[in-house]
Amino acid sequence: MPAPTPERPDAPRLADFLCFAIYSANLAYGRAYKPILDELGLTYTQYIAIIALSEEDNQSVGGLGEKLFLESNTLTPILKKLEALGYIRRQRDPADERQVRVSLTPEGRNLREKALPMNLAAAAGLGEDFPVVQKAVVRLRSNLLKAARGQGAKAVETAEAE
Amino acid sequence: MPAPTPERPDAPRLADFLCFAIYSANLAYGRAYKPILDELGLTYTQYIAIIALSEEDNQSVGGLGEKLFLESNTLTPILKKLEALGYIRRQRDPADERQVRVSLTPEGRNLREKALPMNLAAAAGLGEDFPVVQKAVVRLRSNLLKAARGQGAKAVETAEAE
DNA sequence: TGTTTTTAGATCGGACACGATCTAATCGGA
């Protein structure tokens, strides 16, 4: 058993990093959702793509990507997979052949119904803080993306301390 | 331009899902950190591994994995990469040949010093809410992992609504 | 002691996430 040997007692601890809390909470979400998603035969990313499509049908790949914060290099293979599974349809927009319109099939809509209970999930323990945390994380995301789009390193360095 | 056509106006919106907020905030963190990590020549996972090792040296792969919420299948390739980069040393524990002990090299320690400013970063906008959000996300992670370890689907279904 | 079981890492295949690059379609200015 190795003795705890803090190399830098003055340095901030990983456990206090917000980035690490988010990172590891995301891993935890994946593990908590896995059993239910396995029953549906979906991955998490496929799942949120279905949700987003159920909110607005016939979106372009780019439009969907804006909602999911993903780009075509990530989305295209996922959408092809969902199409192969029969849950969505992909077709070039006749008005602009560059765009691909994506829409749910009846099977896809059906799947979204089955997945409805999933939106409630595993937030137990947050209690009344839930909406506060949700909003704060969204705000955090917004700030991070602003920093990233802006110029990255520069913006981050001038950001407030954690 | 496609008209917004909510398929299920009564269904919860993706934008309100806590899981999605966490998921997308994690993506955003990755993008915000990328420029700095690129300068260091590290990926995010490599970075947190270095941080964890700087807090306690000579850990086993399993022990490190507990802190990072990762297992050997993920950790081993990352540690091998860090070893190849010269930042860590991996060696079998003579007292228990099954275990691999990981420790920072001087170069690795040096790198951690250079990465020190990174712990402050891009939380701007949360202000005084910061510690509240950080703790809430950690609590959330803990609950999710409990649900996942427990039995997954069963536990999640009985969890409180988002 | 010898055999069975458990444990720690490692390996492998599948699925993201992303930077870089490519192609095809559209747009815009001369």
Added chain:
DNA sequence: TCCGATTAGATCGTGTCCGATCTAAAAACA
């Protein structure tokens, strides 16, 4: 109208993450 610039997706290579499986070492126990 024509051609360079822009735009939307698609493709490819790298690096996680994870389930499943493998190997070797240690522990358990008859």
